[in-house]
Structure formats: C-alpha cells, structure tokens
Amino acid sequence: MISSSIASATSYNNRMFIFEVVGLRQSPATDNFNYAIRQSGRIWFQVPYQRMNQEMQRIQRLGGRIVSMRPLSEPAPVPPPVAKTENKVRQTSSTPAKATKTKESVSRSKPMTQTKGKTDIPVNLYRPTAPFVGRCMSNEPLVQSGGIGIVQHLKFDLRGGNLHYLEGQSIGIIPPGADANGKPHKLRLYSIASTRHGDDLDDQTVSLCVRELEYEHPETKEKVYGVCSSYLCHLEPGAEVKITGPVGKEMLLPDDPDAKIIMMATGTGIAPFRAYLWRMFKPGEKALNPDYEFKGLAWLIFGIPTSPNILYQEELEALQAEFPDHFRLTYAISREQKNTEGGRMYIQHRVAEHADELWAMLQEPKTHAYMCGLRGMEDGIDAALSVAAAKQGAEWAPYQKNLKKQGRWHVETY
Structure with missing residues (x-):
C-alpha cells in the first residue's frame, strides 16, 4: 500500500x-x-x-x-451521475481471434465525431471470405546494424483490384497454412504506413511496417515466433499475399491543413504517422492533393529502445530539416537516454518533460492528439498530462473524455 x-x-x-x-x-x-x-x-x-x-x-x-x-487547495469535484451503461472497449490492433476482438468491430463501437458527414471512407472492400490477392513488391529492413529485433517495410502491388484506403486505416493479412486445429489462420490487422497514393504515388500500392513477434514460451522456454509477422518479415518479393479491408475510422486525419497534430508512437506504431507526414510534406503528395497544403504543426514523439531502432530515421530527420516550422521530432531512446530520475527514458517521460506545452496545445480546438503502439504507454502519458492539467486547476480525465467526444483524441494501442 x-x-x-x-x-x-x-x-x-x-x-x-x-x-x-x-x-x-x-x-x-x-x-x-x-x-x-x-x-x-x-x-x-x-x-x-x-x-x-x-x-x-x-x-x-x-x-x-x-x-x-x-x-489540495481546491474543493473536491461533485461526481457526475452514474450512467446505466458505459462503452469500455479499447481499440486494438492485436491479433483478432473472434469478430468481437478485431480492430474493425471495435472501431465501429466508438463515436467517430471526426468523421461525421464523411461518406467516402472505404471500409471492408475485401473480406476474409473473398480477400484481394496482391503481390509483394519489396521487403526492406528498417532496423540498422546493432539494433534489436527484425522490422520490415513491405510494399504490396494492388493492381487488378479495387483496394483503396485513407491514411490512418488498417488492412488485414491472412497468412497461409493452418493452425494447430487444422483451421486456416485468422487474419491479422496492420496499420498502413503509406499515404492513400502509395509509396510510388500511383494509387496502386500499400505499405506496412511489421515487426517479427518473438517471445519465450512460458513452459517450454522455447523461442516462439508470431505466425503472421514472421510470414511477412520473411516474405520474398513476387510472392502473393491475401489482403482484406481496409478498416478503421479512429485514426483518420482532420481535413484542416492548419491543424496541430500531436503524434505519440512506440516502435511500429510509427506506421500511421509515417503516412500522415508523407501526406503533409512530400512534394509528390502536394502535387496530387492541391487542395491540401499543410501549414499547421506536426509533432512526433517517438519511443524506441536504441538508435538503430529508429524506424524511417533518415526520412524523418530530412523532413525535420526541411520543414522546421511545421514538423517537430522528439525521440525517447530507452536504452541510451536517461529520464530526470536516472532511469530509462520512455515515451511517457518525454511527454512529462513537455506536458505543460502539450496541455496548452490541447486547449486549442485545432489540435488533434494521436497515440499508436504499445498499450503500456497510455497510463504514463495520462499521468503526465494529469500533472500539467492540475497545475492549471483542471482534471485530465474529464478533459480527455471531452477531447474524445470532440474527435480530437485518437488511440490505437495493442
């Protein structure tokens, strides 16, 4: 106690x-x-x-x-009436075992204030019973020498189908083969790492950022690898792949080019934010989207274990150098940097360092905050922003709830 x-x-x-x-x-x-x-x-x-x-x-x-x-100097707030029911479903991009646990079904259970009035959001163009069969065009390593684990950037050819998507959505991948019960493997959902126009800007590709899942079996102590992540990370160019989707509305970007976008990511949670940044800043994207010229502020706070694990580092830092007034990049490198107490620097510690500034930004109606990656970062980030809110005599929990109602607080963790 x-x-x-x-x-x-x-x-x-x-x-x-x-x-x-x-x-x-x-x-x-x-x-x-x-x-x-x-x-x-x-x-x-x-x-x-x-x-x-x-x-x-x-x-x-x-x-x-x-x-x-x-x-302590402020009186305790009067508790609100207790509602009869409360939606406690948290969006996740983890492996769906049943329909009730997929990102798709969770996304539909949330109020999507941000997308009200939009009717052109593609959803479930391809389903597990009739997936689109694409082709792997490239499979490139993202972890540099000396880094931890295997993370790959995969690009798939979408020609011959009608699979299109928006930044912030996800697609499903059905790995080949069968499980221990002889049934076909269930699909896994992955956040899309490319803009709607694809890495080649021809509307014919989709890209993913995938980490090979590896863990120790609690009983046998044997090394176990994720079925779908291992399949993708070692997929050969030219190989066919079964794709479903797209799904998801929670992580869509606002149309406002003057918006302020706070992005908090760990590891492969960088995927949707790469799509956002490319749409905002890449010259080819600007040519394809003349009505969207980003003039706001995008701030990425990125948590990784080591410097070689900074995914897309060269591209991110090139954007920062080219657009210093519109793009801010902050790393939390846990095994190399120390927090104020001498421990490892995790993303929640970086958020705590900048909590007052982030809190001030969240007071502005044009600000949207996005979180993608490991679920464990949520409590630490909430705690850091609670401190900043308390300094101003406010409470973070109800304020965050209001942000969600306004469609300005977006979470996709696993």
Whole structure:
C-alpha cells in the first residue's frame, strides 16, 4: 500500500495534490499467487509536487491507475451521475481471434465525431471470405546494424483490384497454412504506413511496417515466433499475399491543413504517422492533393529502445530539416537516454518533460492528439498530462473524455 509518510511530506512551494487512485494490489509478490487477490477500490491520498513523478511510477508498479488529481487547495469535484451503461472497449490492433476482438468491430463501437458527414471512407472492400490477392513488391529492413529485433517495410502491388484506403486505416493479412486445429489462420490487422497514393504515388500500392513477434514460451522456454509477422518479415518479393479491408475510422486525419497534430508512437506504431507526414510534406503528395497544403504543426514523439531502432530515421530527420516550422521530432531512446530520475527514458517521460506545452496545445480546438503502439504507454502519458492539467486547476480525465467526444483524441494501442 501507499506509505502514510506521503501526507506529511514537505511540499514544494506549499503545493500539495490529491491523487484519486483505483486498482492498487497488495504487493508485487501477490502477482505470483494462484488464487485471486482483491485489489483496492477507490482511494485518495496527498502527494507533494516534487514527488509526483516518483509516486506515479510507484502507483503503476503496484497495478494502480490514477483517475484524477487536483491541487489540495481546491474543493473536491461533485461526481457526475452514474450512467446505466458505459462503452469500455479499447481499440486494438492485436491479433483478432473472434469478430468481437478485431480492430474493425471495435472501431465501429466508438463515436467517430471526426468523421461525421464523411461518406467516402472505404471500409471492408475485401473480406476474409473473398480477400484481394496482391503481390509483394519489396521487403526492406528498417532496423540498422546493432539494433534489436527484425522490422520490415513491405510494399504490396494492388493492381487488378479495387483496394483503396485513407491514411490512418488498417488492412488485414491472412497468412497461409493452418493452425494447430487444422483451421486456416485468422487474419491479422496492420496499420498502413503509406499515404492513400502509395509509396510510388500511383494509387496502386500499400505499405506496412511489421515487426517479427518473438517471445519465450512460458513452459517450454522455447523461442516462439508470431505466425503472421514472421510470414511477412520473411516474405520474398513476387510472392502473393491475401489482403482484406481496409478498416478503421479512429485514426483518420482532420481535413484542416492548419491543424496541430500531436503524434505519440512506440516502435511500429510509427506506421500511421509515417503516412500522415508523407501526406503533409512530400512534394509528390502536394502535387496530387492541391487542395491540401499543410501549414499547421506536426509533432512526433517517438519511443524506441536504441538508435538503430529508429524506424524511417533518415526520412524523418530530412523532413525535420526541411520543414522546421511545421514538423517537430522528439525521440525517447530507452536504452541510451536517461529520464530526470536516472532511469530509462520512455515515451511517457518525454511527454512529462513537455506536458505543460502539450496541455496548452490541447486547449486549442485545432489540435488533434494521436497515440499508436504499445498499450503500456497510455497510463504514463495520462499521468503526465494529469500533472500539467492540475497545475492549471483542471482534471485530465474529464478533459480527455471531452477531447474524445470532440474527435480530437485518437488511440490505437495493442
């Protein structure tokens, strides 16, 4: 449990904050028990300003979640009426085992304020029962020498079909063969890494950014590889591939060329953001989209383990050099950089460093925030923005909820 010494700690400039936390477990050791351990309900405790980051990390380690925070000097807010039902589905790009778990079905369950009035969003042009059969045109490594794992950029030929898409959508890939039960493998969804015009700007290709999944079997300790990711990462140019989709409306870009776009990515979560940036800045894209000339600000905060794992590094840094007034690039390199407490630098630490600026940007109605990558970054980013909001006497949780209603907070994690 949280130490009682927190309440008596000396505050910085007399600033104390009230944390509202749910889900704390008794101790890390209880995770190993083979029977259920009851987690805590909702609790409140005081935290001095200078210990906010440490306590947020400790809460995360104990399995808790910060649902709100406010200055001690402010009265507690009146809780809103409890609704009879609440949609708690979180969009995911993980492997769908059933229809209820696919990104497609989750996307339809969310209110898509951003896309209201749009009728030209392509969805499910090709289904698993009748996929489009494309061809691998190229399969290029993205991890440089000395990096961790295998990540590939794949480009598929779409000629001969009607598969078209928008930036921020996903396609499904059906790997060949059968599972252990003799049934055909189910499709896996991948975020598209190219603009609607494709890498060749001819409307005839689609590109993906795929990492080969690799993990240790918990019982046999054998190395296990993901079925579809391994298939794609080792696919030979010229090979046929079964493609479904496209799906998804959650991650679409606003049409406003003056918008401010905050992008937070880990690893292959860079895929949709590569599509955004190419649409915004590539000369060929500008020629194909004369009505869309991006004049706003795009800010990418990118979390990776090592420098060789910076996917699309050369292209990203070329854009930053060419468009310094419109594109900002911030890395969080966990195994090379240190956070303010001397630990590894993860994306949530970078967000915490810039939280005040990000919070200010989110006050502007033209700002959209996008998050794509590992689900584990969500709580840390929420905690960092909670601190920034609390400094201004606001609560992040209800503000974030309002951003979602406005169609300005977009999340696709797995």
